[in-house]
Amino acid sequence: MREFFEKLGKIDRRIIYLIVAIGVITPILFKARLPIKPLPEVRQAFDYIESLPESSAVLISIDYDASSMPELQPMLYALLRHVFRKNLRVIMLGHWPLGVPLGQIALEDVAKEMGKKYGVDYCFLGYRPGIAAVMLNLGKEIRSVFASDYKYTPLDSLPMMRNIHNYNDIALLIGLEAGSVGDFWVQFAQARFNQKIILGSTAVITPDIYPYLQAGQIVGLIGGLRGAADYETLVNTPGPASIGMYSQTVVHILVVALIILGNVGYFVLRRRK
């Protein structure tokens, strides 16, 4: 018995890796699906967007890069489909230099798919350094930060931007967050200018965002791949997040099982000492 558990304790980490890999790959290969029931905080975000009047402006901020792309990119696609379906206008910018293009790739993809026109239905401003300073100055005049879009076209030459000057003209801000930029959005856009905010976040930082939700500082929270799958379900466009949920469930059960197994070994060996 003791020997068995000692051996089990020294099991090659690569065997664990292999088990995890199989747990992830098998459901994807077999296209296995699980029914998804959206969380209340995701539904709250969805309902808020539903309630916006047609052609309101929505500012989307890309505050992540490829290191959290699998979680936030499907979320962005689902959100864009929803926003465009509601005929809202999208202004996109970002605070993570390495990830900003990811936002633009998704924006162009979905705009093409839904027949939206650049400059009329959506535009892409790009990136400026200085996070909080950018947010504060956007509250006065967007043109003071972004005189032009990413193609260096002056903002006034874009029809949709003509009457948009600051947060007063923006109905909703959606921040997709992998770090602390979301905190800045809340601190500077919400607290100072009363901007309505929905945050979509990686699972790592999601627990830290719940205090904002309870305090009413944000009007919705979409957390992690689960949140993305919830949103895909709400918008009725199942994509990579919904497909990934089966693997997610399998590996979570696997990790819990590994923790139990590790602890059983620990108790048995401790007992015999």
Next chain:
Amino acid sequence: MKREIPLAITFISGFLLIVALFIPHKPFGTLQETFNDWYIIVSGFTMILGIDSLLLHNWNKVKRRKSDWPYALALIMSFFLTFLWGLYSIVYEPTHNPFAPTASFLKYFYKSIFVPLQATMFALLAFFIASAAYRAFRAREINSTLLLFSAALVMLGRVPEGEQAAPYVFGIISLLFAVYFFIEASLLTAGFLKYLYIALGVLLLAAIYPVGKLLLAYLPKIADWIMNIPQLAAKRGILIGVALGGIAMSLRIIVGIERTYLK
């Protein structure tokens, strides 16, 4: 002079922003905007500060033929090739922006080289965390047991159909610990402790069915509750403390007590 001027600059810029929070009118409001605008321009340059030492360090490796020098060379070459490709997009392509969707830099280099590298680098962590969970996550005492249970409830409660698996997981844990208690009891001489262990074992076995039923029905709600009540309370407490610390640190910097950044 080498010290006084920077300290004065820090004080003026930091102090102005605090004044502008309370008196957002002229001249402070407009001054704040101007300072913000300068900050947007200048802070971009901090991004490239370490690059010279990165390149120099690797160039020295190549020059001295240190072990692994071919990788250092690959690093330097990838720096210059990336840079040149971007430059090509800036100068010769119609949008003059390598990050435009039509630019070759974005279409090929970014999508097919940069993104897979960065994304996969972080995907490795899934394997490491699974292995760590097996090796290091031990219920040593009451606090770590609490942590473990909360983690398990959230992990299973936050995935679709996790509640289907949870009763089995709980059943197995209870069974294992019941067996553990019975073995402990069998090794003890008759006494209070022996009967306590037996009672605990029986209790665990008896709990399997009702608790399993409960988990099946309520697990997602339990996970919701953990996230929205106790988790939120502790996070708020921690973050309030972090905020107080951050404010104190910032004030020390503004008034010039904290000056490590001048080293």
Next chain:
Amino acid sequence: MTSVFWTWVAAFFTLSILSFLYKDNPFYKFAEHIYVGSSAAFYVLQLWVFDVYPKLVGGFQYKVGIEKWILIIPAFLSVLMLTRFIKPISWLSRWAIAFTVGMAAGLGVTGLLQGFLVPQVKATFLPFYVPGTSFWNSFYLSVNNILIVLGTVATIFYFYFSREHKGALGTISRAGITFIMIAFGASFGYTVMARVSLLIGRMYFLIHDWLHLA
């Protein structure tokens, strides 16, 4: 055809990084060094495309009067920042760094005070009795409110009173550690979720985009 080629390139780099799981090897090291080198170049390009060109070059081109000439100040500070690369006058870069540090500190104080501390403390003043649809509903909501208040206060006590945790302070600290452990457990659970999601994303790429198996 080109897209097939570039998908293979992406798959090659994905597999090179994953090969680290077996053991450290030249493919992994090669890919890792390329990543570091190219991200450094990336920052330089971004600096030009999204900062210097639109803000400085564009500013000098399109702005007029005082607004134009005042840009000399940030331009000067930016140049000072670059003196860091030139040893004998590198001390000059401190002026620029002092400016960014001062601004960051000022933004930090104001943001945390107005945007975090005040609203979060306010949101903790919750009623201990909440009328509900039924007795149990009301009981549940009330207990939740009490727990939020208690948990927040106890956590602050646990962390921020460095005196020995004895007596009443000891009791409330112990309550604090209970809440903290539940929170850390939840964070661990969510971290597992995040890491697994990243792996799912890469595997989906390999299976779906590269091998077309699903």
